[in-house]
Amino acid sequence: MIRQRLFWKILVAFLFTYFAVSQGIWLLVTLTLDKGEPPAIVLRNDVAPGVVMAARNALHHGGLAEYRALELALPAVTRKHLSLHPAQAAANGQWKRPPVPPQTGVHDAATTAPDGQAYIVRFSFPDARPVRILNLPPVVLLPGIAAGLVFASLLAWYLASPINHLRRGFEQLARGDLSVRLLPRMGSRRDEIADLSRDFDRMARQLEELVEGRDRLLHDVSHELRSPLARIQLALALAERSPQRSGQALERVGHEVARLDALVGELLTLARAENDGSAGDDYFDIAGVTESVVEDVRYEAEPEDITIALTTDLRNDVPLVRGNSELMRRAIENVLRNALRFSPLRGRISVRVAEPERDREVLITIADEGPGIPADKVDAMFQPFVRGSGHTSSFGLGLAIASRAVRLHRGTIAARNRTDGGFCVEMRLPTEPLTT
Incomplete structure (x- = not known):
């Protein structure tokens, strides 16, 4: 049940005004009435x-x-x-x-x-019988009008003041000032108008974050695109100057074009993950998807002699997740490849799929023995193109895609540095029974 706090405030104010007017009229009648003369x-x-x-x-x-x-x-x-x-x-x-x-x-x-x-x-x-409005004597009519004017003025001020703040806030927002906030202007109000101001601030904050994220993404994408394009131009220039090196230049051009194609594909995947309203209605075995991803990445880990260990701790035989299996496969693969990228030679990556007893959910943990990242970068690492340790390497779009994919499946993703060295990423996804 919604608490109509503004309604109760107005009702209490009206009852108080009514009581004050009635008592005031009684006092006036008592003071003005000739006590020795009946009416x-x-x-x-x-x-x-x-x-x-x-x-x-x-x-x-x-x-x-x-x-x-x-x-x-x-x-x-x-x-x-x-x-x-x-x-x-x-x-x-x-x-x-x-x-x-x-x-x-x-x-x-x-x-x-x-x-x-x-x-x-x-x-x-x-028997003077003066002309009266609504047959009310002045001793009753005038206090009623005065109290009504005072009550209406206070009520109008109480409602119009925050509404004017809201109007000015929307005007500032329409002019592009996304830093406007209204809740501090409401003072100690605790009613529906204060709730509306709080919702306005949340909307403005989300718009500000979206615009900042868009600008940052455009800047990072332009930076990421500029580097391979510059190398392509350099390779073409070298091919023109040294025809005997054209084969090497074409190989470099092909390599950079492949990188550009992969980057564009990741951008499309990120856009699709951000714009889709739901992941889908398919049911899939998340443990099986994780096992398939581990098997694929193990081939890439063999040259570096990196071990990828998979353990499962499941209460049910098949923990089902509702959504898009390909999107979740891409998310797990991106996190696992990121761990592989920062793992040392002959390192170990631990992948664990478990079902905590407290909720109907599945927990996927991927831990590596890499250098970790600075503590101030942990919360931002799921943003596109965030720089890693030493600002010499970027996480690209992989972790951003993983974060959006997990949220699209109504799950959560978190990361932390391990106390004994390395880095750990945890993904929690709700599981659902299969319905027909």
Whole structure:
């Protein structure tokens, strides 16, 4: 379940604002309300009808004396609203009522005292009834509007500020500034916008690495191509100057053309390994592939009297890997040939295929007795054309192809210098049961 942190922040902020507004309105009403005077609506609907009816009955049955007694019995805050007016008959048979002051509401009734005198019993109360928006009094409307403006402003700032950072970051990225990073600008935010900034930084970092890798690859490829082309030009120039040496020059040209062809083939393999989205759906025996590669490389190791020992430690008879067997064969072969290249005369290369008990995976270890490489070069050796010891030799594209092939099979590849001398490369590949 995705944690909607931004949603909860907005919800908590809204509830806090609502609580603050409601308490503020209650405080304002409490402070502005006349504590000795009930509200006009209470006087009009609750107090006036009962008081007028009681005063009318008292006047009708007991006359002015009983009316005055009732009037004195009323609370002072109620008594000041009650009044008695003599009544006169109108032409239409109704009683003439005294005029009502402006912004005053009244509730009255006509009655006759025992002596025959007619009276109007009147209960008056303030009734300004100003024009209100949505029928809300200003004491409620104004704090609500003010709190809404403050809440909306803070929310807009809270959301717009990081969005503006994102917009400027995308603009910088579009202009080619791949070093832009947004997460430091987000401060201590821990919500979806901060996650988006983190994803943006990861994207920018990957783009920067891809562009740098492309530029470095182009530089290294141009350097690798320039050397054989220069030797071809030199061989052709020597053939023109010394026709008797044309056979030797043509042999050199053929050798350099073969090197160029091999380099172009490795570049195509590297490009294919980088661009393919998946290795494939074939199942193959990785132990058998490794054994086949070892047998082929042993022929090349015989002139240098280098021993290649293969050991297997398998819990299953056939550890199957899902992917492309030819691509993995090329990866293992490249690592093994690199070990052969740096092994000393009459050295030993150990190749081990094992299945660790903790996971469904196969571990291929290739260890040599060579000089190893500087510690600062270990992490970069799987990049194209990284220089080895003394910067006099390059790993070329072989290890880069091996790294991409292993990653394409959802595996990992790592290298380290051995404590007792030499170098070791480990490839871990997930194994899968055969499905039909």
